[in-house]
Amino acid sequence: MTAETRGAPTPFAPAAAGTVTVYRGATVIDGTGSAPRPATTVVVDGERIVAVAPDAAAAVPVDAEVVDLAGHWLIPGLIDSHQHVATPPNRPVAEAVLRRDLLGGVTATRDMADDLRQVADLARASLVGEIAAPDLHYAALMAGPSFFDDPRTWQVSQGVVPGSVPWMQAVAPDTDLPLAVALARGTFATAIKVYANLPGETVAAITAEAHRQGVPVWAHAAVFPATPSQVIASGVDSVSHVTLLVHEAARRELTSYRDKPPIDFDRFTGGDDPLMRALFQDMRRRGTILDATASMWARIAADAQAEGDDDLHGLAVRNADMAAALTAQAHREGVALATGTDSDPDPDAEWPPLHDELVFLAERCGIPVLDVLRSATLVGAQSIGAERDMGSVEPGKLANLAVLAADPLTDLGAALRSIRLTVKRGHRHERGAGVVGHAPVPVPAARKEAAV
Structure with missing residues (x-):
């Protein structure tokens, strides 16, 4: 040349x-x-x-x-610690949403599993300045084989078999975990996300191997059948969705992500719960970050009300109340809170959904604003392992x-x-x-x- x-x-x-x-x-x-x-x-x-x-x-x-x-x-620039910008892939929508978020003060986003073929290019384009967008840090997903009948896994694996690609792997008892983690690393993912339908011993084995290779692990707070206490004890770096923690109190064994047991809402909204206290204290000792997505159910409630879905509205309201109570308790117990939204990309919205999460933490959870801002900045940076570079002025x-x-x-x-x-x-x-x-x-x- x-x-x-x-x-x-x-x-x-x-x-x-x-x-x-x-x-x-x-x-x-x-x-x-x-x-x-x-x-x-x-x-x-x-x-x-x-x-x-x-x-x-x-x-x-x-x-x-x-x-x-x-x-x-x-x-400091805000950090959304839970987003999905490419499920399903739609480049124009993703770019519009990312630009909107950036202009709303969001300078980094943690993408919690998507079609990484597109997300990796969005991350590159943002980093070099081809597009106006937050920096993107993303996860490669692992789950049990039975999870891969979920239509979302088809959306993010178009052209190939779900569960068989480096960014979205089905983990079975005979899986070569060192190779699986190395394949995930090859996507340039920041971390591995442990999603669903895996027992506690497998979650622990994935976490140990990922950490051996220098890769953080982000997990759902309950992985089904792995319980919240098993997920936390495995040593994962962060857990997502505060309302999943209540499955530690399930009256039957957990089975799969789609088969969640009933929840005693009154128990978990009536004051500090001793079982949750034990979980939160273990998280604080281990330094496990809680990506609470606390406002997620409030958003679902508002959407259901607008659509006239009374059943979903009622369920969402109860979950939102429970999320507020549990997140407030986690804060009182000294758990590090990150601010994630897990919202569907909506380019027509004027403001980032992260703003709603911050307001929910302050107004519904009673968390002091300085602590809320720390969660949305420094703790957010910690959740992506980037606190040396971002998160504070x-x-x-x-x-x-x-x-x-x-x-x-x-x-x-x-x-x-x-x-x-x-x-x-x-x-x-x-x-x-x-x-x-x-x-x-x-x-x-x-x-x-x-x-x-």
Whole structure:
């Protein structure tokens, strides 16, 4: 070859090293749970934060671009720790949803199993800046062979046999687990997700082999027949869906994902439950993160009510109440909470569903807003193993930031919907004309600084 062919345009590429931007005058909520810091400057060089200091003490480099954030609040970019962007694959819808989420302050997303042929390319396109989207960290799925009659597995394995592909593997007693984990790693997945229809000893064996190969494991809180306590004891790094934890109290043995036993809703909404306390204490000791998806049933209830489905509405309301009670108890027991949504992609929605999860945690679960923001940022980064690079406003970390025009400690929902600017890897994404169908909003002005 005598010439290199240019690839696709990268209009949203990370900022280049040596490009210095200074964000001055904001009240910074850094994501660590610390109190807000008014009149604070954040200095960004390329895609990294290099300094965070009071305005009066901050040095502004010559020729830096200065963004005046007086009267604004600056928080870390939000992280949705439970999404599915390609079930079934639909590239235009996925790109629209990811762009909407980014402009709503979401700078990273944990994709919990999809058609990884498409998700991997979306992740690459986001990382290099071909598309405006959060960074994507995704899982390769493992489940028992009986799970693969689920139509969703067909949707994400089109052209091949479900359960036989590296991103979605059926695990049987004779499965070569070292090879299965190596195949999953070959998809460039961040983690393995253990989904359903596996006994506790198999969940433990998958987890041990994955950890031996340096791969985290994300699991459903009950894997059926594996119980919640067996899943947690296996050493998985995170568990999803707080309402699945109640199956620890099942009055019969768990069998399969589709055959869930009845739930005593009154028991789990009536106050702190001793059996749940034991689970939560074990999670806290082990450092197991809870991806609660707490608001999921509230969303289902609202949809069912709109569609006139009274039976589903009633069931969803009871599950939403239980999710609120259990998530609040988990927080009181010191469990690390991540903020996932598990919502179907809806490009017509104006705001990311993650906003609803945060408001649910604050208003329905009674969790302090600073803790909610920490869950949506630093704990979210921990859930994808990326806390060295993201999740808080600190020197050395990626410049993943969201700028709000209202105080989140006063009204979290209103503040999230006051977002003016998202910064991802140092690249500014202004919320204005880029949001199709919605009126532009003013963004903070930038200027060149002439002197130190």
